[in-house]
Amino acid sequence: MSYRKEIQELIRIYEKRISNRSDKLLSKRESIDSLKKAFSSDKQLVLVLGAGVSIEFGVPGWDLLLQELMIGSLDMSNEQNLSNFTKHLNSIFQPSPILIGRYIANNLKKGGKKKFEFENRVRDTIYEKINKEKESLLFNQLMRYIFPEDNSSLLNSIITYNFDDILEYKIGKYSDDNGISDKKTVSIYGHDKVFGKGMIPIYHVHGFLPEKGKITEDNLIVLGETTYHNEYHDVYKWTNLVQLEKFKYFPCLFIGSSLTDPNTRRLLDIAHKQKPEKDSKFHFIIRRRQNPDEINLKKGNSLNKKELTSLAKFYDTILQDDALSLGVNTIWVNDYSDIPEILNNIII
Numbered sequence: 001m002s003y004r005k006e007i008q009e010l011i012r013i014y015e016k017r018i019s020n021r022s023d024k025l026l027s028k029r030e031s032i033d034s035l036k037k038a039f040s041s042d043k044q045l046v047l048v049l050g051a052g053v054s055i056e057f058g059v060p061g062w063d064l065l066l067q068e069l070m071i072g073s074l075d076m077s078n079e080q081n082l083s084n085f086t087k088h089l090n091s092i093f094q095p096s097p098i099l100i101g102r103y104i105a106n107n108l109k110k111g112g113k114k115k116f117e118f119e120n121r122v123r124d125t126i127y128e129k130i131n132k133e134k135e136s137l138l139f140n141q142l143m144r145y146i147f148p149e150d151n152s153s154l155l156n157s158i159i160t161y162n163f164d165d166i167l168e169y170k171i172g173k174y175s176d177d178n179g180i181s182d183k184k185t186v187s188i189y190g191h192d193k194v195f196g197k198g199m200i201p202i203y204h205v206h207g208f209l210p211e212k213g214k215i216t217e218d219n220l221i222v223l224g225e226t227t228y229h230n231e232y233h234d235v236y237k238w239t240n241l242v243q244l245e246k247f248k249y250f251p252c253l254f255i256g257s258s259l260t261d262p263n264t265r266r267l268l269d270i271a272h273k274q275k276p277e278k279d280s281k282f283h284f285i286i287r288r289r290q291n292p293d294e295i296n297l298k299k300g301n302s303l304n305k306k307e308l309t310s311l312a313k314f315y316d317t318i319l320q321d322d323a324l325s326l327g328v329n330t331i332w333v334n335d336y337s338d339i340p341e342i343l344n345n346i347i348i
Helices: 003-019 028-038 062-073 082-093 097-112 119-126 138-144 166-176 225-233 237-250 260-272 305-325 337-346
Strands: 045-049 153-158 185-188 200-204 252-255 283-288 328-333
Touching: 003 153, 003 305, 028 283, 028 337, 045 138, 045 200, 062 119, 062 260, 082 153, 119 237, 138 153, 138 166, 138 337, 166 185, 305 328, 328 337
Parallel strands: 045 153, 045 252, 153 200, 185 200, 252 283, 283 328
Antiparallel strands: none
16 A cells, blocks of 8 residues: 555544544633633642743744754864754654753763753753743733732642743743732742742742853753653652642643653643542643644655645544543644633633
């Protein structure tokens, strides 16, 4: 069977499966209503922020971050075409980010390099082209959750997997611009700590690298296989306990996340299995639908528009079913620019 015919057979199987599904997939409106119900007055929401929320400010995505770190770790930044080499390395071999992260971290620790060299390199790369002043509709909506007009408590906490301090910067700027106290939130990293009543903790569970200040043991980050293994093995590590508590007892909304982080999936799976059935699917993730025009097939195996659309829906179904198995419902958007409207609809 040819490659094209294999894809067409895959589409046929998918369409048959969808037509026979007994479970009802929620529409965007139904998903929003379900989320609003989930965080009623007695259940505050937990925002879970992934790398996608920082990209609009110039923070490099994972692929670009690893490319830049690879160049630095090889100490060959003056070599011509090295950037293209690392780019092609990723595209040809598609190595695991965790594997590459381990290689880079180990390479930077060799040769008696200074302490926290890895963290300092990551910080330099993150902030090299950043623009924190950029206006963001998404972050404007996040401020409404942190500083609600009626002084209610919409949020229990924020979990972020990002190393940057963009959220803290925006909170500080919002406080200054509106003449209100900036003591509404507290950033937690390195170790858990006690905070005042009514404050919203921002848990940097993969580490925190603020743009300014000295790097210390508290700023160590999770990037690379070695640090991921530490996350798995230390069952009682505060970051694991915090995430497990939030995933088990509070409705969570994932934004800018691909839901592929292995430790996050492990903790979601544990929490999902420990919750009562009626509360087993009250988490939500906002995801962009696959664009049929962005699907790349092998040369000479092009599909027509209808087939590409079905293939895109097939992949969306895989992602949606996978998320559901972890207790996470999917709210689909056609473009990431739709997310602020979703956030607005949730609290009106």
